[in-house]
Each structure stands twice: as C-alpha cells, then as structure tokens.
Amino acid sequence: MLHYRKPRRRIRHIVIFVSLFLLLIGAISTQAQDGGILRVGMNPPAVLDPAQISNDPELALNRAIYDYLVEVNPVDSSIIPEIGTSWTISDDGLTYTFTIAEGVAFHDGSALTSADVAFSFQHLKDVSSRALSLLGDYEVSAPDATTVTFTIPERNSVFLYGLASPQAVILKDGTTEANVLGEGDAAFANFNGTGPFILTAYTPGVGGKAVFTRNDNYWKEGQPKLAGMEQIYFADVDAQINALLSGEVDFIFKLPLAQVGTLGQNENVNVILTQTAQHAVIRLRTDAGHAGEDVRVRQALKYATDRDFLNDLLLDGLGTVGHNDPIAPAYGIFYNPDFQDIAYDPDKACELLSEAGIETLEGKLYAPIAFEYADLAATLQQMWGETGCINVEIETVEEGLYYDFSNPDNYFEVDLGITGWGHRPSPQILLRLAYVESGIESGWNESRYVDPRLEELVKQANETTDVEELKAIYAQVSEVFNDTGPIIIPYFAPLVSASSAAVTDLVVDPFPGLTDYRNVSVAG
Amino acid sequence: MSANQNSVESAAAPRLFSGRAALRFFGQVARRPLSLIGILIFVGFILLAIFGPTIAPHQFDELIRGAQRQAPSAEFPFGTDRLGRDVFSRVLWGAREIIIIPGVATLAAVILGTILGLTLGYYGGWLDEIVSRALDSLLAIPALVLALVMLGTIGPSNIGIIIVIVLLYVPIVTRVIRSATLNLRASGYIEAAKLRGESTSYILFREILPGVLPALAVEGALRFSYAIFLTASLGFLGLGVQPPSPDWGRMVAEARPNFARTPWELWFPAAAIAVLVIGVNLMADGLRRIFRYEGQI
Numbered sequence: 001m002l003h004y005r006k007p008r009r010r011i012r013h014i015v016i017f018v019s020l021f022l023l024l025i026g027a028i029s030t031q032a033q034d035g036g037i038l039r040v041g042m043n044p045p046a047v048l049d050p051a052q053i054s055n056d057p058e059l060a061l062n063r064a065i066y067d068y069l070v071e072v073n074p075v076d077s078s079i080i081p082e083i084g085t086s087w088t089i090s091d092d093g094l095t096y097t098f099t100i101a102e103g104v105a106f107h108d109g110s111a112l113t114s115a116d117v118a119f120s121f122q123h124l125k126d127v128s129s130r131a132l133s134l135l136g137d138y139e140v141s142a143p144d145a146t147t148v149t150f151t152i153p154e155r156n157s158v159f160l161y162g163l164a165s166p167q168a169v170i171l172k173d174g175t176t177e178a179n180v181l182g183e184g185d186a187a188f189a190n191f192n193g194t195g196p197f198i199l200t201a202y203t204p205g206v207g208g209k210a211v212f213t214r215n216d217n218y219w220k221e222g223q224p225k226l227a228g229m230e231q232i233y234f235a236d237v238d239a240q241i242n243a244l245l246s247g248e249v250d251f252i253f254k255l256p257l258a259q260v261g262t263l264g265q266n267e268n269v270n271v272i273l274t275q276t277a278q279h280a281v282i283r284l285r286t287d288a289g290h291a292g293e294d295v296r297v298r299q300a301l302k303y304a305t306d307r308d309f310l311n312d313l314l315l316d317g318l319g320t321v322g323h324n325d326p327i328a329p330a331y332g333i334f335y336n337p338d339f340q341d342i343a344y345d346p347d348k349a350c351e352l353l354s355e356a357g358i359e360t361l362e363g364k365l366y367a368p369i370a371f372e373y374a375d376l377a378a379t380l381q382q383m384w385g386e387t388g389c390i391n392v393e394i395e396t397v398e399e400g401l402y403y404d405f406s407n408p409d410n411y412f413e414v415d416l417g418i419t420g421w422g423h424r425p426s427p428q429i430l431l432r433l434a435y436v437e438s439g440i441e442s443g444w445n446e447s448r449y450v451d452p453r454l455e456e457l458v459k460q461a462n463e464t465t466d467v468e469e470l471k472a473i474y475a476q477v478s479e480v481f482n483d484t485g486p487i488i489i490p491y492f493a494p495l496v497s498a499s500s501a502a503v504t505d506l507v508v509d510p511f512p513g514l515t516d517y518r519n520v521s522v523a524g
Numbered sequence: 525m526s527a528n529q530n531s532v533e534s535a536a537a538p539r540l541f542s543g544r545a546a547l548r549f550f551g552q553v554a555r556r557p558l559s560l561i562g563i564l565i566f567v568g569f570i571l572l573a574i575f576g577p578t579i580a581p582h583q584f585d586e587l588i589r590g591a592q593r594q595a596p597s598a599e600f601p602f603g604t605d606r607l608g609r610d611v612f613s614r615v616l617w618g619a620r621e622i623i624i625i626p627g628v629a630t631l632a633a634v635i636l637g638t639i640l641g642l643t644l645g646y647y648g649g650w651l652d653e654i655v656s657r658a659l660d661s662l663l664a665i666p667a668l669v670l671a672l673v674m675l676g677t678i679g680p681s682n683i684g685i686i687i688v689i690v691l692l693y694v695p696i697v698t699r700v701i702r703s704a705t706l707n708l709r710a711s712g713y714i715e716a717a718k719l720r721g722e723s724t725s726y727i728l729f730r731e732i733l734p735g736v737l738p739a740l741a742v743e744g745a746l747r748f749s750y751a752i753f754l755t756a757s758l759g760f761l762g763l764g765v766q767p768p769s770p771d772w773g774r775m776v777a778e779a780r781p782n783f784a785r786t787p788w789e790l791w792f793p794a795a796a797i798a799v800l801v802i803g804v805n806l807m808a809d810g811l812r813r814i815f816r817y818e819g820q821i
Contacts, residue, residue, distance in 0.1 A: 262784045313592065313607060369762045374778070378768040379607055382587045394766050401676075 059513025559810020565803025637697025645705025738815030
C-alpha cells in the first residue's frame with residue numbers, strides 16, 4: 001500500500017511546488033508591471049570601467065549596476081548612508097570606521113563582505129582613479145566581516161564626498177577589470193555589482209542601448225520599483241528631444257535652457273529644473289601688474305554688474321543669484337540667504353575707479369565659446385559701458401583652446417575673463433582648489449587671489465566635518481569674498497531635464513548621470 | 525580670306541577701356557534680366573554698406589532693455605534678438621563688414637594673382653613650373669580647413685581674415701590668369717609688340733592684361749561671392765569677428781540655439797547672406813556670358 005501512496009504524495013508535492021512557483025512568478029510579474037520600464041535617452045558612453053568614468057552616460061550605466069558606500073543628497077548636498085549604513089569619525093579626524101549593510105548580494109549571488117568594499121577602494125588607488133582628487137591619500141582595511149576602516153594622513157573635510165565619488169562603486173573582491181564584455185552566456189558576468197539593476201544586453205554607440213532588468217534580490221526593501229530600465233543612445237540633444245516627444249524615451253536629463261519654454265507647453269512632458277552649483281565666474285587677475293591688483297577695481301566691477309538683470313536676460317530668471325562667491329544656493333545646508341552682498345550701483349563703481357586713479361577702465365574680456373558665455377560677455381560690455389567708466393573689448397575663444405595651457409591666452413593667463421566651473425558636491429572642493437595660494441602653482445587659482453583671512457578659513461573648513469561649524473565658516477568666507485574677492489558670479493545655472501508625464505518620483509541629481517532611479521516608476 | 529581677316533583683327537590689341545565697349549556692355553546687360561538683377565542686388569548691397577549705419581535706427585550693440593525677443597513689428601521691422609538688440613539695425617550694420625572684408629581681400633587677391641599669373645604665363649619655363657606646382661599644392665587643401673589653421677595661428681581678427689582670404693585666393697586667381705595668358709602669349713599682336721621692342725611690363729599690362737580682362741572680371745566676381753561665404757562661415761564658426769559684431773555669419777550662429785523662440789533672429793541675416801551671394805553669382809554668370817568667357821570657373 002505504502003508503495004502506492006508514495007507517488008501520490010510526490011505528485012501532490014509537485015503540484016504544490018508548481019503552484020507556488022506560478023504564484024511567485026505571478027507576484028514578480030505583477031510587481032514588475034507596477035513599476036514599468038524606464039527608457040532614458042542620452043549620448044553613448046565611451047568608457048565603461050567604473051574607476052575611469054567621467055561623463056553622465058558613463059555614470060548612469062554604472063549607477064544602475066552598482067551601489068556606493070555613501071551618497072550625496074541631491075537636494076541639500078548632505079551625505080547619506082548606503083552600503084555603509086553608519087560610520088564614526090575619530091576625534092583626530094583621521095580614522096573613518098564604516099559598518100557595512102547586511103544581506104547584500106552581488107548579481108552573481110555571492111554575498112557582499114567588507115573585503116569587497118576594501119578591495120573597491122584599494123582598486124581606486126591602484127589605478128589612480130580620478131576619485132582620488134577628493135579622497136587624497138588613504139589606507140583602507142577590513143578588520144572584520146562588517147567593518148571597513150579608512151585612515152588618512154591629514155584631516156580632509158571632503159573625504160566623505162570623495163567616498164561618494166561616481167567612480168567609487170562597490171566591486172566584487174578581485175574584479176581588477178570591471179565591465180569588460182565577455183563571450184556568449186558570460187557576456188555580462190563582469191558587470192557584477194550589488195546595484196538595483198542587472199545588465200542583460202548592451203549595444204554600444206549611437207543607435208545602441210543598454211538594457212537592464214530589475215535586481216529581484218536587491219537589499220533595499222521594495223526597491224527598485226521599476227521592472228527594468230533601458231538607456232538608449234542618441235547622437236545629440238536634438239535627437240533626444242525628438243525621441244521624448246515621440247514617446248521613444250521617458251526621460252532625458254541635460255537640455256538647453258531654451259527648451260524650458262518650448263517643451264513646457266507640451267502637456268505630456270514634465271520639465272524638471274534642478275538647481276546646481278554650476279556657474280561662470282567673471283574674474284580679474286590680482287597679481288602684480290594686473291588690473292585687479294587694486295581691490296577698488298575688483299569692487300568697482302562688482303558694483304557695475306546687475307546680476308539679477310543678467311539672470312533674467314540670459315537664463316530667463318531660472319538661475320539662482322547667490323553672492324559673489326562659490327557657495328551656491330544649491331548647497332542648501334551651507335548657503336546663507338540672509339547675507340547682504342554688494343548691490344548694483346554704477347555710480348559707486350565709477351567713484352571707486354576714480355579713487356583708484358582710473359578715469360576709464362579699459363581691457364579685454366575673454367570668454368570661451370560655450371553655454372551662453374559669449375552673450376554674457378556682450379551683455380557685460382554694454383552694462384559696464386553704460387557706467388561711462390568701464391570700456392571692454394570682447395574676445396571669444398573656442399572652448400578647447402581657451403582651457404588649453406599651451407595657448408598663451410588661456411583662461412589661466414588672461415587679465416579679465418569668464419571661466420565656466422562645473423557642479424561640485426561641496427563648496428570646499430572649489431575653495432581649496434581655486435581661491436588659495438597653493439592653487440596658483442597647481443593651475444587652478446586663475447585670479448591669483450590670496451587673502452590671509454580666506455587661507456585661514458579654508459584651512460579651518462578642511463579640518464571639520466561638522467555641518468554647523470562649516471556653516472559658520474562659510475558665512476565668513478562670503479564676507480571675505482564680498483570685501484576683496486576678485487570674482488563676480490552672475491548666477492548659478494539650473495540643470496534642465498524633461499520626462500514624460502508617466503514618470504513619477506524622479507529627483508534629478510545635479511550630476512544628472514548619478515540620478516537615483518530606485519524609487520522611480522513609470523505608469524503603464 | 526576669312527582666316528586672314530581674323531588674324532588681322534587679333535593683331536590689334538584690345539584696349540583696356542573704350543566708350544563703345546562700355547555701351548555694348550550695358551546693352552548686353554539690359555538684354556539679360558538675370559544679370560541685371562544680380563548687378564542691381566550687388567549695387568544695392570554696396571549702397572547698404574555705405575548708408576546702412578546711417579539709416580539704422582539703433583546701434584548694433586545697443587541692448588534695448590525690456591525689449592528682448594520681440595517678433596517683427598512696426599517698431600522693430602526684423603524683431604529683436606535674445607538680448608534685446610534690434611535685428612534690423614544689426615543686419616544693416618553687418619552689410620558693411622560683409623562687403624568690406626571680402627571686398628578688400630578679393631581686390632588684394634585679384635591684384636596679386638593677376639601680377640603673378642601674367643608673369644608666370646608670359647615667362648613660362650622653370651620659374652613657372654616651380655611656382656605653379658607650389659600654388660597647386662596649396663589648392664589641394666580644402667579652403668575652410670586651411671583658413672581654420674591659419675586663423676588659429678594668427679588669431680581671429682578682421683586683418684587675419686583678410687590675410688587668410690588673400691592667401692587662399694591668390695593661387696586660384698593666378699592659375700586662371702596664367703592659363704589665359706598662355707593662350708594669348710603666341711598671338712600676333714604680342715609678337716608684334718615684342719618685335720617693336722616694347723618693355724616686358726608694357727607687354728604684360730598694356731597688351732596681355734586687356735586680353736585677360738574678361739577672365740579677370742568673372743574670376744573677381746566669383747571670388748568675391750566665395751569670400752563672402754567664407755567670411756560668413758568663419759563668423760559662424762566663431763573664428764571671425766568678435767561679439768557684439770553684427771557679422772551675419774556670427775548672427776546666424778548665435779541665433780541657431782534660439783531658433784525655436786526667436787526664429788526671426790536667424791531668418792534675416794541668413795536671408796541677407798543668401799541674397800547677396802545669389803546676386804553676386806548672377807552677376808558673375810552674366811559677366812561670363814557677356815564676355816563669352818569659356819574658361820574654368
């Protein structure tokens with residue numbers, strides 16, 4: 001009898017297993033349908049190796065596959081935990097100890113340990129990744145399975161921002177060459193991250209795309225909401241806009257400002273403006289023999305510049321006017337909106353110049369041919385000309401040539417020029433690059449601006465990670481720039497992105513390639 | 525008999541200018557409406573270059589506050605651009621630059637090229653071989669590429685553009701004049717002048733030059749229209765004149781990203797370039813037909 005029962009029980013077992021399996025698939029597919037598939041239009045990436053990536057499409061590909069130890073909050077520039085769920089910083093500021101999230105698995109099924117994290121950061125050093133520009137020198141170790149320790153030789157207030165560098169993805173221990181395409185079934189074995197999406201197909205170049213499917217084992221509950229994502233490659237922005245309008249893609253992240261009005265009229269499109277710290281500086285050289293050597297000349301140019309008018313005219317008022325210093329309103333936690341900086345006063349400008357013994361300030365204003373900078377130069381020429389005491393000629397230079405040190409009239413050498421500065425996650429990065437004495441030799445301090453008060457403040461800011469303390473320091477930095485600074489920052493430019501109306505919960509990162517898609521969903 | 529007559533006629537050197545020839549010329553032009561249109565357009569633009577800035581209601585670089593991005597209207601016939609500058613005034617001011625820079629450059633290139641071409645064609649021999657091959661090698665490089673390299677080296681300025689155009693066009697003019705001279709060299713009247721013991725410069729400029737004049741007129745007009753295009757192209761690429769210059773090429777380049785919002789900012793300078801180039805081309809074509817110049821253009 002028993003002999004007859006056994007098979008029946010087996011059948012029952014099989015039936016139960018099969019129905020459970022079907023239920024599971026059903027559950028997954030319902031879940032998948034919920035989030036939908038997000039199609040993002042972008043230029044094709046050139047570099048896949050995460051340690052060497054730099055442009056947005058490259059960031060976006062890696063962002064989908066991998067996780068980070070920590071990330072920068074796109075809204076207020078604070079540091080938020082990721083794989084590193086918590087951390088402590090020793091009193092001397094030289095040791096950072098991270099606790100690693102548990103239950104995290106790579107796409108190949110293996111579990112994440114602290115050794116993987118330590119390997120990933122050692123790898124950045126081994127290949128001299130550009131992430132080192134913020135990280136500086138460090139030693140990394142994994143004392144136990146859930147702890148990672150960094151020791152640095154000197155205090156570095158942007159070390160956490162360095163850990164959040166786009167290149168600092170968490171790799172599987174031993175992956176010295178990540179993101180190399182393999183053969184046949186193993187084509188994407190080397191794209192082995194712990195991230196929210198798994199790469200399933202990749203065709204490089206214009207017309208190609210990267211196809212991702214949801215990582216069902218993702219360690220964050222309920223994420224990602226999307227069933228999958230496609231990153232579709234186009235030759236240029238115009239093609240991307242057309243693709244968005246024709247419904248071929250759901251999201252494009254970097255558009256010319258002029259599109260705000262045009263695309264905004266389309267009710268199927270959401271135009272998304274993200275405030276960034278990207279800006280142009282109008283800067284004077286302050287070293288001996290140059291016009292800006294006299295502080296009164298620097299101040300006169302500030303008084304002669306109506307920044308609100310420039311923002312209205314050139315950016316349709318969509319930019320943010322901060323102070324004449326690199327601490328942008330986009331750095332929410334560090335920006336002081338109450339600070340009263342120098343306001344537009346053309347008479348005061350001429351007064352200061354005549355005090356300095358200058359009847360008419362003559363010069364040549366250099367501008368790279370990029371963004372709206374040539375228009376900015378033409379407008380400044382008129383605006384300054386209206387004062388009656390400032391008369392500049394304009395020379396526009398092809399962008400590549402302008403930033404090329406072999407050109408004698410490069411951005412670093414000219415007396416008066418407009419320079420574009422990209423977004424950076426913390427104001428400290430820019431301050432310690434471009435506005436301190438050591439920046440002169442390293443080729444970043446284009447105005448040769450050296451103010452002992454600023455040197456001291458930047459040094460203080462370098463030695464703390466305390467937000468309140470930094471806030472107080474940056475308030476004083478604004479004062480120094482207002483008193484003697486050699487730069488005018490007309491406005492901080494917004495990033496313009498656009499999505500179809502079906503996309504929800506999308507927060508664009510000021511580095512658009514780093515935009516987080518884990519909470520995004522697309523309605524059917 | 526007729527062959528004999530021909531040789532007698534060709535033995536008399538054509539004169540540089542004559543009243544009868546001028547009359548015949550205008551008669552020919554009047555009979556060719558397209559050439560007439562071309563010449564009228566050309567003259568019209570010359571007048572614009574001279575009087576445009578006087579007629580223009582605004583300065584080319586004046587930002588009219590609160591008036592940016594206005595569509596064409598009675599107040600602003602061509603509208604205003606993204607910075608609030610009057611496009612009509614800018615196009616008028618721009619006529620001067622687009623005529624003067626290519627005009628001066630073409631004139632210089634034609635004069636230099638004619639002297640070189642006459643000399644090389646008349647003397648021939650090893651000098652001709654060496655110089656002609658050297659000039660040919662210059663011709664092998666695309667004009668715009670050569671212009672970009674040269675302007676990159678000497679820096680963008682009006683003088684720079686003129687130098688570039690002269691360097692680009694001297695070889696072309698030389699080639700045309702040289703081949704025209706080669707055809708005339710063996711003519712009876714040149715032989716006659718030689719036998720009379722005339723000086724070389726007399727033969728070159730009094731005997732041969734009038735003979736190559738049709739080729740020269742056509743070539744000059746054509747070079748001028750190409751020079752306009754080249755100047756506008758360089759302006760478009762940002763390598764020519766500097767902002768806030770109302771150079772038409774630059775205006776087109778600057779208007780391009782704003783086309784969706786202020787299309788008129790692009791229409792008018794682009795149309796001005798097109799009309800001028802078409803006009804000069806019609807004129808050149810007319811001249812070629814009138815002079816029955818069958819050479820290479």
